[in-house]
Amino acid sequence: MPFGVIELDPDGFVLSYNKAEESLSGMASSSVVGRHFFREVAPCTSVKDFEGRFHSFISSQSGPESFNFTFRFPGRTTKVSIAFVRSEHASAFVLVKAFTEMGHGG
Numbered sequence: 001m002p003f004g005v006i007e008l009d010p011d012g013f014v015l016s017y018n019k020a021e022e023s024l025s026g027m028a029s030s031s032v033v034g035r036h037f038f039r040e041v042a043p044c045t046s047v048k049d050f051e052g053r054f055h056s057f058i059s060s061q062s063g064p065e066s067f068n069f070t071f072r073f074p075g076r077t078t079k080v081s082i083a084f085v086r087s088e089h090a091s092a093f094v095l096v097k098a099f100t101e102m103g104h105g106g
Helices: 019-025 039-040 048-057
Strands: 003-010 014-017 065-073 078-084 091-099
Touching: 003 019, 019 091, 039 048, 048 065, 048 078, 048 091
Parallel strands: none
Antiparallel strands: 003 014, 003 091, 065 078, 078 091
């Protein structure tokens, strides 16, 4: 897949984490699955514009939601497009696509 996929349960715990997201974040799936995404994995997302949106999305019946966000990793920042999409279960997928330089990319 050309984008990262993180599956979160309604409380924000990571259920799955794909290879593309491992590449984007630099974190192995084995060190992320089972951990709290907003507190332990990506604390920079513990803000109203990300975690707040996630909780509003997961508690509503709304369709997919997308927005732009900047991940602030140690020593670098990565601008991304985020989409929340419901799974067949009570969980939600967080789709992450990095912006490329000059807006090009695949």
